[in-house]
Amino acid sequence: MAAADLAYWPADTSHPVLELTTGDLLRLAAADAGDQTALIEVAPPDTPSLAGADRTDRQWTYGQLLADAQQCAHWLLTRFSPGERITVWAPNIPEWTILQYGAALAGLILVTANPALRTAELRYVLAQSRSAGLFHTAAFRGSDMTAIAREASAGLPDLRATVCFGDWPDTVRSHQETDALPTVRPGDAAQIQYTSGTTGFPKGALLHHRGLVTNARFMIDRTQLPRRGAVVSAMPLFHTAGCAMGVLGSAHQRASYVLCQLFDPTLVLTAAARHHADMLAGVPTMLIALLSHPDFDRFDLSRLSRVLSGGSPVPPELVRRVEERFGVRFTAVYGQTELSPVISQTSPDDAPNDKATTAGRPLPQLEVAIRDPVSGRLMPTGRVGEICARGYQTMSGYFGMPQRTAETIDADGWLRTGDLGVLDERGYLTVTGRLKDMIIRGGENIYASEIEQVLFTHPGVRDVTVLGLPDPTWGEIVAAVVVPTDADHVPTVAELRDLCREKLAPHKTPARWLTADELPLTGSGKVQKFRLRQQIDRAELPELLRDRDL
Structure with a gap:
């Protein structure tokens, strides 16, 4: 494979490093x-x-x-x-x-x-x-x-x-x-x-x-x-x-x-x-x-x-x-x-x-x-x-x-x-997720950020994060934790599932849907997924309604 086809971007040396404290x-x-x-x-x-x-x-x-x-x-x-x-x-x-x-x-x-x-x-x-x-x-x-x-x-x-x-x-x-x-x-x-x-x-x-x-x-x-x-x-x-x-x-x-x-x-x-x-x-x-x-x-x-x-x-x-x-x-x-x-x-x-x-x-x-x-x-x-x-x-x-x-x-x-x-070939970088956050479902690699971007387009979703949860059959399943825009009008599983299936391959659609008032964040604004997993293990996060009529 030619060097030009490899994902490497050389340093732009046209701007000097500053020797300052x-x-x-x-x-x-x-x-x-x-x-x-x-x-x-x-x-x-x-x-x-x-x-x-x-x-x-x-x-x-x-x-x-x-x-x-x-x-x-x-x-x-x-x-x-x-x-x-x-x-x-x-x-x-x-x-x-x-x-x-x-x-x-x-x-x-x-x-x-x-x-x-x-x-x-x-x-x-x-x-x-x-x-x-x-x-x-x-x-x-x-x-x-x-x-x-x-x-x-x-x-x-x-x-x-x-x-x-x-x-x-x-x-x-x-x-x-x-x-x-x-x-x-x-x-x-x-x-x-x-x-x-x-x-x-x-x-x-x-x-x-x-x-x-x-x-x-x-x-x-x-x-x-x-x-x-x-x-x-x-x-x-x-x-x-x-x-x-x-x-x-x-x-x-x-x-x-x-x-x-x-x-x-x-x-x-x-x-x-x-x-x-x-x-x-x-x-x-x-x-x-x-x-x-x-x-x-x-x-x-x-x-x-x-x-x-x-x-x-x-x-x-x-x-x-x-x-x-x-x-x-x-x-x-x-x-x-x-x-x-x-x-x-x-x-x-x-x-x-x-x-x-x-x-x-x-x-x-x-x-x-x-x-x-x-x-x-x-x-x-x-x-x-x-x-x-x-x-x-x-x-x-x-x-x-x-x-x-x-x-x-x-x-x-x-x-x-x-x-x-x-x-890409122009040097533009796209971040797809954390190596530790990559979800492997039945041997398929799934990137949480791709699903999050789709869910974020729903007007009823103020914030959202996607993570993998252990599963005896698939190894991991996809779970989504949604922060609703309006607590009185929370999106249903049916609405969000349909949105995902329209934009994503079926295996990327979350199998579990949960809701939270806020996502736990670090001081720099990153979602602490390990804390969410702890909350899910303790059954502290409610499941989303599956349909509006329920």
């Missing part, structure tokens, strides 16, 4: 756009500050953000040494971003933790990363985070300091700068990001400055965000979508990052209108909720020109709805934490069908190949296989897990994503 990026932004608004705080109305401030609508210019980050870095160095790890366990507050930049300037490694973690989960992160410090808010969404932090950190030998963000004004902000900051290099470790937990086993991806900063540059260029524009996002900062794509991507364009403390459709739409957003970012479930807002048409979104999504496959019908209702050009990213994170991305200029059905083309300086999951051989163009990638942005490894690192990155530097996909 996260701190370098902020210094450059402050040098040429010091008076430009860098960060805008958005919190729910009538809620107290989670960082001890006297208001929750604060703003920073790039000059002010650098000054606060440098002050933070000097304070950090009175307690920690370069190369040590500190964990941040908090929702989206401006101090999170200041700590991100401060840690980078101080040469510390920032360990990011989902604020929804409970005691045992947080303790795992602190212990596995051997963190020397923990930064947290006192409370969030009814959770006593101070009590959880105290219990989770008890007896950990590496942990020396625990800081509540509520004390920030009296500690970090009151500190005076002293010695010079250390030299930090682009290849140095910047963050440890724990994998989302779709399988329930978190691994800490060790990411370096070069990968995070350069990937954010390439992503924001592909997005075509206007220089000094405004980005509104509720994407969590503990994930690369927030702290890298959002914060660093905005810094590259000297844009204003409008940081929503949490995702609430009214809060996000109000922020987008008030701050004249040029771009809005959100996972598919967020976009669905925004489009479903009863007063959507009352918000002035006339400045909005881009909507960016990712985190999980974006159904084609949702792409069309977003472009039509928002009046924007859509761009979707596909990536993985281990790759800092974006692998491929559609362009706003792509043909409608490419934006609706593919994950775009690889970003610059990254090779992509589709390989046989068993033999490792390159697959022919247009055939399904495991997506593998190699380039500057690959993680240094899983922290403290050399065996898991070796299983993921081979001797030639190729990283196995665990995702299934197809690469």
